[in-house]
Amino acid sequence: MEFLGVLVVVLLGSSIKTDGAINQFSLKEISNINNKGPYIGIVVPNPYELNPLLQSSSFVLHNKFDFAGRHFRIGELEKKKVIVVMSGESMLNAGLATQLLLTLFNVKGVLHYGIAGNVNSEYQIGDVTIPQYWAHTGQWHWQRFGDKDEDNGDFNSEIGYLKFSNYNNYTKHSKSVENLLNKIWYQPERIIPVDGTPEVWQAAFWVPVDKIYFEIARKLKNIELSNCVNTTCLPRKPIVVRVKKGVSANVFVNNRAYREHLKSKFDATPTDMESAAVALVCFQQKIPFIAIRGLSDLAGGGSAMTNEASIFLSLASQNAFDVLVKFISLL
Numbered sequence: 267m268e269f270l271g272v273l274v275v276v277l278l279g280s281s282i283k284t285d286g287a288i289n290q291f292s293l294k295e296i297s298n299i300n301n302k303g304p305y306i307g308i309v310v311p312n313p314y315e316l317n318p319l320l321q322s323s324s325f326v327l328h329n330k331f332d333f334a335g336r337h338f339r340i341g342e343l344e345k346k347k348v349i350v351v352m353s354g355e356s357m358l359n360a361g362l363a364t365q366l367l368l369t370l371f372n373v374k375g376v377l378h379y380g381i382a383g384n385v386n387s388e389y390q391i392g393d394v395t396i397p398q399y400w401a402h403t404g405q406w407h408w409q410r411f412g413d414k415d416e417d418n419g420d421f422n423s424e425i426g427y428l429k430f431s432n433y434n435n436y437t438k439h440s441k442s443v444e445n446l447l448n449k450i451w452y453q454p455e456r457i458i459p460v461d462g463t464p465e466v467w468q469a470a471f472w473v474p475v476d477k478i479y480f481e482i483a484r485k486l487k488n489i490e491l492s493n494c495v496n497t498t499c500l501p502r503k504p505i506v507v508r509v510k511k512g513v514s515a516n517v518f519v520n521n522r523a524y525r526e527h528l529k530s531k532f533d534a535t536p537t538d539m540e541s542a543a544v545a546l547v548c549f550q551q552k553i554p555f556i557a558i559r560g561l562s563d564l565a566g567g568g569s570a571m572t573n574e575a576s577i578f579l580s581l582a583s584q585n586a587f588d589v590l591v592k593f594i595s596l597l
Contacts, residue, residue: 295331296370299340299349303372306594308343308350308379309364311540314579315380316352318587319343325350336366344595349373353540357402357516360540364547375476375554375597378544379590381582382512382536383565383575385525391578392493392504394560394589395536396483397512399472402542403532404515405453411446418451425452425471426531433523457550472511473545476554482596483508483556489592491585495577504560506589509535512559514542522566537565558593560586 288296310316319325322343329340339350349371353363367373382395389395407421415423431445454471458464474480483506491504513534519525528534541557548555560582563575 292333299329299331300372303347304374305340305347305349305371306343306597307364307367307371307373307376308348308590309360309367309376309540309544310350310352310378311355311360311380311538313352315583315586316350318584319350319590322587322591324591333370334366336363338367338371344591346594346597348594353544356539357404357514357543360543361547364544365551368547368551368553373553375479376544376548377556377558377590377594378541379558379586380538380540380560381562381575381579381586382538382541382559383519383525383563384535384561385513385519385528385537385565386509386535387529387564387568389507389535389561390500390502390504391561391563392491392500392581392585394489394491394504394506394558394585395512396480396486396506396508396556396558396589397475397510397534397536397541398480398508399474399511400542400545400557401472401511401513401532402455402515402546403452403513403528404517405455406450407453409449409451411444411448413448415449421451422453422469423451425454427451428527428531455546457546460551470546470549473542473549475545475556479554479556479593480508483593485596486589486592489589491588492581495581498577500578504585507535512536512538512541512557514538514540519565520567522568525565528565536561556593558586558589560584560589 325343327341331338336351351363351367353360427449429449430447454469456467457470458467486506489506493500493503511532511534519537536559545555562579562582
């Protein structure tokens, strides 16, 4: 990706002057980095997910670059040129970090990895999932109590809704009543393609990962993954599985009813707080993308394992990274 020289951003950091232009020293450093590219970008949410990469003998660090509050690590992973950035938690942070990565650097594809909650009881903690599609399920139109569905002409009704009264608790003497929270209707994101008309948006809900990347992921199913943390072991060896759908939102899902809703409504497997944001930015920028997520817990509880995420967070992070290493070796 050719760097144009000036980047207008809303974040101010030591590399940016007060008028929004990148200073000459940073421009030169970015140019030197890009002259050695192109790179594969790796976006990681949190420190505990980044640690397996930093501690891996497969990763060789060559250079570092700080910009707008982000720390970019330039190096090699499995002898492939990479730029690694830790985004921080949430859709906003993931989207900002990915956009900066693609704007500043010569990046030919983006790999995203980390942990996720599981909403599909077919799979267990420690399994590593690779969805074909990602959706942002936190874009809502909240319906006013008393309004009928046909009264709302200002929202997209194709994706569907969550009706809160479906989850009322009843005694044997109670009767069904409407819930004051009414319904929330899931809405698609509005994106402006990089090669489209400025300020003309298109709807995007299910965002596909790169077809070639997803086909390569077919070769990952026989990877040997960890199944024990100290003396606590999983019932079976974790597996790598390509699944149809994953969902993201600025919501930590720790509720069984909502977990079951996500599974029945969207047929999702992993749920997290970043992947769809990375997917949307890459889709908008037309950059190949794939996400690899290790399951750390059954969202909302109910599995045979107690204290799921607190025990298996490190294992899920390591398993996701191990799959990433094998994936990048196949590129």
